[in-house]
Amino acid sequence: MLCLIMFYCVSSTLFGQLSVWDGESDNNWHQEKNWMGDTLPALNDSVVIDAGTVIIDDLNVGIKILYMINGSQLTNNKILSLSGSVTDGIFLDGSTFTNNMQIEIFASGNGDFEDRAIEMINGSIFNNFGGINIKDVLSYGIRVESSSVFTNSNGGTILITSHERGGIAVTSPQSTFENNGDLYVLMENGVAPRGVVVSSQGSFFNHNTLKIDSEDPGGNTRCMEVVNGGHVVNTGSIDLNGIYSNRGISLSGTLSSFDIQDGHVNMQLDNAQGIVMSGASIFSIDSDANLLATGTILGSFMEMEVTGTFECQGILQLGN
Numbered sequence: 001m002l003c004l005i006m007f008y009c010v011s012s013t014l015f016g017q018l019s020v021w022d023g024e025s026d027n028n029w030h031q032e033k034n035w036m037g038d039t040l041p042a043l044n045d046s047v048v049i050d051a052g053t054v055i056i057d058d059l060n061v062g063i064k065i066l067y068m069i070n071g072s073q074l075t076n077n078k079i080l081s082l083s084g085s086v087t088d089g090i091f092l093d094g095s096t097f098t099n100n101m102q103i104e105i106f107a108s109g110n111g112d113f114e115d116r117a118i119e120m121i122n123g124s125i126f127n128n129f130g131g132i133n134i135k136d137v138l139s140y141g142i143r144v145e146s147s148s149v150f151t152n153s154n155g156g157t158i159l160i161t162s163h164e165r166g167g168i169a170v171t172s173p174q175s176t177f178e179n180n181g182d183l184y185v186l187m188e189n190g191v192a193p194r195g196v197v198v199s200s201q202g203s204f205f206n207h208n209t210l211k212i213d214s215e216d217p218g219g220n221t222r223c224m225e226v227v228n229g230g231h232v233v234n235t236g237s238i239d240l241n242g243i244y245s246n247r248g249i250s251l252s253g254t255l256s257s258f259d260i261q262d263g264h265v266n267m268q269l270d271n272a273q274g275i276v277m278s279g280a281s282i283f284s285i286d287s288d289a290n291l292l293a294t295g296t297i298l299g300s301f302m303e304m305e306v307t308g309t310f311e312c313q314g315i316l317q318l319g320n
Helices: 002-015
Strands: 018-020 046-050 053-056 061-063 065-069 073-076 079-082 090-093 096-099 102-106 118-121 124-127 131-137 140-145 149-152 157-162 166-170 176-179 182-187 194-199 203-206 209-214 222-227 231-234 237-244 247-252 257-277 282-297 302-304 309-312 315-318
Touching: 090 096, 118 124, 131 140, 140 149, 140 157, 140 176, 157 166, 166 176, 166 182, 166 203, 182 194, 194 203, 194 209, 194 231, 209 222, 222 231, 222 237, 222 257, 237 247, 247 282
Parallel strands: 018 046, 046 065, 053 073, 061 079, 065 090, 073 096, 079 102, 090 118, 096 124, 102 131, 118 140, 124 149, 131 157, 140 166, 149 176, 157 182, 166 194, 176 203, 182 209, 194 222, 203 231, 209 237, 222 247, 231 257, 237 257, 247 257, 257 282, 257 302, 282 309, 282 315
Antiparallel strands: none
16 A cells, blocks of 8 residues: 555646545546545546446546556546557456547647557556557557557557657567457657567467558558567458668567568568568468568568578568
């Protein structure tokens, strides 16, 4: 309890007014008696839900930051808007968030998120039928770590606009991002931006539509990067566009893998390389899949270092 009190005090100092859920009446977000002080969270409030079960069902909600800890559960059936701060917009630790309508996360004022818009530690997010719109992040839009699971269901849409690092990072063992809907990442500029990064035995599954656009004219861009045993599986469609003077897909580290089991991967290259592999990484195209690269290739389409493995049983097509 002392740790929680200290957490609340520090959060209040850093992020202004704090609203804490106590669930005194029921599970309705819009019931004043469910909040300490019997006051509903306001637009510039940082909200803490500690071991609570909450439903947003009556009216749209606008707040600054949302912290969910200790097995909390939140179901959103309206529009939830977060103006954010220099840190996370939504932080989940051992909690579950179900979105059935719309989440809008954007940086407050003229600044950007310095950290993640959504940070997950041993938590779960289910984007069922709704949309998630994340704008103006300096770090990753969504970071999935410590055995967390993010599921974008069929019918769900996600749009991430990043100014610096990139869109999605899956960064630890048993952490998974599964896309069954539509996922779009726009990298506007920045230093070493990545659309999707999968590392440290994390997993990324694309079963429907993933599109990554890069407007950065350089800057060590990787549309997709798999490192240190990360694992990517595609059975849908992946479109990587605007790859200028860099790499479409980069693999490094032992047992890092990219498997096109079905569907296709399209790359639009602009004086760039398609695939760069190092270490004992594995890239495979199964019999029902294809990879198409168009545009201008820098040097070679594929560069392989050390003991990498490239397997193609499907279609690999290079064209202008």
